[in-house]
Amino acid sequence: MATSSLTANLDQIFIILRDWLVGYLPAVLRPAAGVVLGAIAIVGVFPGLFAVVVILERKGVGRIQNRYGPNRVGPFGLLQPIADAIKALIKEDIVPDRADHVVHFLAPIVLLVTVFMGFAVLPVGRNMVLVDMDAGLLFFIAMGAATELSVFMAGWSSRNKFSMLGAMRGIAQMISYEVVLVLSTVPVVMTAGSLSLTRIIAAQNSYSGVFPHWYIFTPWGAAGFLAFSIAGMAETNRSPFDVPEGESEIVAGYHTEYSGFKFAIFFIAEYLSMISISGLAATLFLGGWSAPFSFLAFIPSWIWFFSKVILSLFVFIWVRGTLPRLRQDQLMNFAWKFVLPFTLLNLLVTALWRFMGEGWLRWVVSTAILAAAYVLMGRVGMRKEQFGPRRYRYAE
Amino acid sequence: MLGEGILKGMAETAKNFFGSYVSKERLTTVEYPEERIPAVEAARVFPFLVYDGADWEAGLRCVACQICEKECPPKCIYIDKSKDKKPDYVGKQQFYPTRFDIDISVCMSCQICVEVCPFEAIKMDNEFELATDDRFGGLLYDRKQLARSNEYYHSIHPTEASEVDARLGEEKAKVEAKAKAAAEAAAAKAAAPAPPAPTAGGGS
Numbered sequence: 001m002a003t004s005s006l007t008a009n010l011d012q013i014f015i016i017l018r019d020w021l022v023g024y025l026p027a028v029l030r031p032a033a034g035v036v037l038g039a040i041a042i043v044g045v046f047p048g049l050f051a052v053v054v055i056l057e058r059k060g061v062g063r064i065q066n067r068y069g070p071n072r073v074g075p076f077g078l079l080q081p082i083a084d085a086i087k088a089l090i091k092e093d094i095v096p097d098r099a100d101h102v103v104h105f106l107a108p109i110v111l112l113v114t115v116f117m118g119f120a121v122l123p124v125g126r127n128m129v130l131v132d133m134d135a136g137l138l139f140f141i142a143m144g145a146a147t148e149l150s151v152f153m154a155g156w157s158s159r160n161k162f163s164m165l166g167a168m169r170g171i172a173q174m175i176s177y178e179v180v181l182v183l184s185t186v187p188v189v190m191t192a193g194s195l196s197l198t199r200i201i202a203a204q205n206s207y208s209g210v211f212p213h214w215y216i217f218t219p220w221g222a223a224g225f226l227a228f229s230i231a232g233m234a235e236t237n238r239s240p241f242d243v244p245e246g247e248s249e250i251v252a253g254y255h256t257e258y259s260g261f262k263f264a265i266f267f268i269a270e271y272l273s274m275i276s277i278s279g280l281a282a283t284l285f286l287g288g289w290s291a292p293f294s295f296l297a298f299i300p301s302w303i304w305f306f307s308k309v310i311l312s313l314f315v316f317i318w319v320r321g322t323l324p325r326l327r328q329d330q331l332m333n334f335a336w337k338f339v340l341p342f343t344l345l346n347l348l349v350t351a352l353w354r355f356m357g358e359g360w361l362r363w364v365v366s367t368a369i370l371a372a373a374y375v376l377m378g379r380v381g382m383r384k385e386q387f388g389p390r391r392y393r394y395a396e
Numbered sequence: 397m398l399g400e401g402i403l404k405g406m407a408e409t410a411k412n413f414f415g416s417y418v419s420k421e422r423l424t425t426v427e428y429p430e431e432r433i434p435a436v437e438a439a440r441v442f443p444f445l446v447y448d449g450a451d452w453e454a455g456l457r458c459v460a461c462q463i464c465e466k467e468c469p470p471k472c473i474y475i476d477k478s479k480d481k482k483p484d485y486v487g488k489q490q491f492y493p494t495r496f497d498i499d500i501s502v503c504m505s506c507q508i509c510v511e512v513c514p515f516e517a518i519k520m521d522n523e524f525e526l527a528t529d530d531r532f533g534g535l536l537y538d539r540k541q542l543a544r545s546n547e548y549y550h551s552i553h554p555t556e557a558s559e560v561d562a563r564l565g566e567e568k569a570k571v572e573a574k575a576k577a578a579a580e581a582a583a584a585k586a587a588a589p590a591p592p593a594p595t596a597g598g599g600s
Contacts, residue, residue, distance in 0.1 A: 064409045066422045322409040323402065338398075378398025 011300040014041070015127055038130040042119045049309075050271045051081035056310075057317045064321035088264035096159055096257050103157035108258065108265035111150035115269045117143040118276040123198050125289045125302035136197040137189065140280060141182055144235060147273060148174045151244065151254050154266070158257035166253025169328060170237065170244030176335040177234035177241075183343040184227035187220050187350035188284045197280075201288035210294045214287040219366040220350040223374075225285040227343045229315075232277040234335070237270060238316055240323035243331055274316055275309060282308035337381035345373050437553055440520035442500045442537075443509055444544045448485055452543040457517035459490040464509035464518055472502035473509060484515075485564065486571045496539035501531065516560045522552050 009016065022033045055070070055078060062069025070077035095104055121136035123129040133139050148171055155167020189195055192203040204214050215221035234241040245253040255266045282288055286308050289301035326334070349366045356362035416422045426433055447455035460477040476495035484490045509518050521544065528534030550557040 060413065063413045063416045066412055066416050066424065068423060068425050068427075318406065318409060318413075321413075322405045375397055 007298045007300070011126055011302075013300070014125070014302070035130065039120075042130060043116065046116075046119060046272055046275055047268060049275055049306075050268055051085075052310075053271055053275065053313050053317075054081050054084070056314070057320070060314070060317045061321045064318070085264070088261055088267075091260035093260040093262060094257075098159045099257065100157040100159070103153050104257070105262075107150050107154035107157060108262045108269070110153060111147055111269040112265050112272075114143050114146040114150065115272045115276060117146075118273075119279075121197055122276065122279045122283065123201060123288055124279070124305050125300065128289075128302060129198055132198050133196065135195040137185060137195045137200070137280075137284075140197070140276075141178075141185070144181070144273070144277070145174075145178055147269075148178075150269075154258070155254035158254075160257050162250040162252070162256045163254050165250045166244045166246065166256065169246070169250075170254055172328075173234055173237075173241060173243055173331060173335075176332060177231045177339075180227055180335060180339045180343055181231035181235055183340070183347070184224045184231060185284055187224045187346055188215055190347070190350050191215065191354065197283050197288070201283060201290065204287040205290040207294040212287055212290060212292060212294070214285065214290075216285040218353065219363065219370050220346055220353055221285055223342065223346045223349070223370045225281065227339050227346065228281055228285065229312075230334075230339055232281060233316065233319065234331070236273045236277055238274060239320040240326050241331060242325055243328055246325065248325075274313060278309045278312040278316070279305070281312055333381075338377055341381070342373060342377060346370070435522045435552070437555065439522040440507060441505060441522055441524045442503050442520070442526070443498060443507075443518050443542070444521040445496060445539060445542045446517055446519055446546055446549050447543050448546050452540065452545070454482070455545075456492060456539070456543060457485065457515050458493050458496060458539075459484060459515055459517070460493040460496075461491075461514070463512050463514070467508050467512045469506060469508060470502045470504055472499040473497070474499075486568050488571075493539060496542065497536055498542060499536050500526065501535040516564060519549055519553070519556075519560075 018034055018037050021037060022030050025033050058080065059069035059077070070080040073079040073083045095101060118140050120130045121133050121139050123132075129136075151170040151174070152167050155163045155165075155170065158164075188200060192200045194200060194203075204212065206213050211217070216225045237244050245255075247253075250256070255263060258266060282305060289305040291297040291299060291301075291304055349369055352369075353362050353366050356365065412422070446457050447453075448457065449455035460475055462475050462477065465471075465473045465475045474495065474497040475493050478492045478494045481489040482492050505520070507520055510520055526535075546557070546561075549560075
């Protein structure tokens, strides 16, 4: 009994801490103060996680390429993010003379704000959500879509051909994959019957035996997770979908004309959106803050949430270290000819799953449909066009 | 099937990731200031002046012929010829440089000065840690800074230095043989009226 109350307290430690702090204020101010504290926690914790991810990425990609990675600043180079931050802060802030100064200044701020807004509805633990919105998922996706605005603001206001090209590419890519991203979350909403992220987690937070009822362990969930991961990678402009940045083609894409701290904000926002999309993936398909086995439920929920996020961030880094950048046409073909039809079919499979009732039959049917569709669409939709050697009609 | 190649690639990078922690051979990085690899013998950075013996000033092989100064494409060599002469390695009286400066901020390491030098007096160094906080004086090397012993030359370019030594030795032997022959001839013609003095360093 004593241990269970201890684990329960540990699970809710941040809530208890908040209530204790807020308790010193008059009752009128308490709700507002609670929200402010929550916002401060979000603004403090996730950039901290960003620093961890940066060092993880630089070391991880280094190891993937058989290098050491940064190892000079501090023990094992662990203080590298601090050095990077100082460097970014003391750099000169250069704005092109003919740029649209106001929009140029606003673009990184819009990006950072919209990215942070997404965290507001993300449950990072049991009862640990800043705003428990009924349409949390919708809000999250709307905020994710607003980052496109910032990309275009940055590209357009810079008056630079590389920025413009990067922004055009970015918009094309993000709008294409936005469709996939939204459609791949629909099966979850269909099954859970709610757009509220806390209720989606609650629907997954039960066990048969020791195994959890996470949506990834269903055929439609696995397919949806695959599509969601692909779309999430594209949405956050991560390699292999980093076409908007394309440093070997168009300098740095839409943030070519940004330097110093404004560039750092783009950098932070990119990683924060990675973290938030990882958090959403964990929430929708990996049971959010719930433990992977029923006997591990004594470990605090927020530890599970952050472990899942860090695990999926590691996959992001792993993919970045493996795959080269796609061409623009490959990117578009992949989105519209393969992932989108696949997610649409996944909606049908989810409906079948919903109405076929319990039993092994629905497993067989939905797995068969999805596997057949994957193979078939992979063959037909992604068929390579054989161009062959170039032939010259008039020269030679 | 679609995605097969991606999985193969992911397996490869995972192997790299974990392998680099297990086997040191995978990591090719040389952590430079602490670790270094010996320079390749053919490595060259900027020229230096070779001297024989212990005293750099007396042993300098350079005879201030100024060929390198004229040939230098970026014109970074500055030579002042001496008024007096001093004996070179075969004993012949030669001019020497009272000033021999190389501006290494201008030098482009083309090695043309080395190739045109008939006296094997200027060679390429492999010293590359030349950073200085004075970009004018600090990078203008005078003859004292440029002088390096023949032993040093042997230590950095052993093959090339042995070839040079052999060539110089041959020449010296030739000159000595000629001097000896001349001396013998002079001795043989001791009775004859005074012969003209033998000219050392034939072919110069």
